[in-house]
Amino acid sequence: MKREHWVPALSIALALLAWEGLVHWAAIPHYTLPAPSRVLATLWTEFDSLWPAWWFTLRLTLWALALATLGGVLLAVAFALSRVLELALLPFAVVLQVTPLVAIAPLILIYVDSTTAALLLCTWIVAFFPMLASTLAGLRAADRQLHELFTLYGATPWQRMKWLLLPSAVPYFLSGLRICGGLSLIAGVTAEMVAGAAGRETGLASRILEASFRTDTPRMFAALLLLVITGLALYAVLEWAPRRLARRWRPVTGADASRQA
């Protein structure tokens, strides 16, 4: 096994062991700090109530990610084709981006009837801007001489978009997708915290809030663990799937970005 794998695995295992040992040795009550073993046990016993919440959070995240990707890419393409459109719409995108989600979520919850739709809208607002920004940067990063080549042969705007700008933007798009995936989960959970929604159609954030009102710390940790696992899985998928799908495109690194600038 490579050092890059076993060292982090070992350090995590040691940290968990130390945690477990500390809780038992110092006899810390579980409502203050539950041992990892207790968190796992809680996850198992509470699975029936946590599972639907997890599924709700995951769906919210994936929908927001999909809509943010779609919206971000379409807007970026529109901006790249029309400078006027960019000048007209970019201020709105920036305003949405700089406004803290927790500050506008209550307003959105008032205006939008369906809580689920409101949560989706909140999450989308946070996640779409990185997608727009990185895709737009990618569309603008196309090689200058390739641009001239397309000019030389009288390329139409659509040909230039299809064969030059979009392929050039793929590495930037993939970096944006990774940021966007993480943000979708974080924003989804944040929005739900603000919404403080209760009831059946709610996610892990609501479970954490409920558990916190009842000082059910092990349950809070169990929900937290599910969130962490979801975030890691999302990151892993967005990190590896594009590499498999598009070997010709490497995600941009700093060096590439500065070279292409």
Next chain:
Amino acid sequence: MNAIELSGISHRYPNGVQALADVSLTVAPGEFVTLLGPSGCGKSTLLRLLAGLESPSSGRVSAPGGGGVGFVFQSPTLMPWATVRDNVSLPLRLAGRAGGLSAPRMRARAEALLQRVGLAGFESAYPDELSGGMQMRASVARALATDPSLLLLDEPFAALDELTRQKMGDDLLDLWRQQACTVLFVTHNVFEAVYLSQRVLVMSARPGRVHAEVTIAAPPVRDHAFRRSAAYIEQCVALSGTLESALSASVAVAT
């Protein structure tokens, strides 16, 4: 009827730099002419004007347009995400229906061009799998895709090692003979200029002007024997002298 006709061309960039001052030149169909000069003499600008990538501040440019011109940049300028075949067929695909070729025929034409530049077997390779010289070959093949009557090359072999450069030069001469097109070649390399061209226009800088015109005497077929001949070396020495006087002319203007 000339293949290229420039009369009284002056060009000033928006930043105020005078790139060209009163340049006039004509190139006959099928001629191989080289623009030789120090950096900053406007030789690349001249090519860009001919390709229609820039419009002159004043003067008249007459050159074939559209698919009639092939352009080879200093760097291979290939799309890294596309196969060599797709890179070479790009000008045909951009011409689309107007070009009158179906997709399979574009493909076949690209493959035939790759064979001609010595890249048979690399059709499905990606640019980063090729050496610098091979990438340049692909770039030349792409410039030939539309069967242009005028081929413009902007220091295409400057980044290659000496042996590769010589081989590329020989192959370019072969292509020129087969294609029967007009070639305008930009370089700052005296030896390359003498070996390849029928006529050399020596340019001086700041602002760019044609300083001298030199006709190269050479046997009909240029090969290694020509490269070692006394006539070749004498002309290289003479052209170096002309280039030096062009350089001092540039300095005299600049100071």
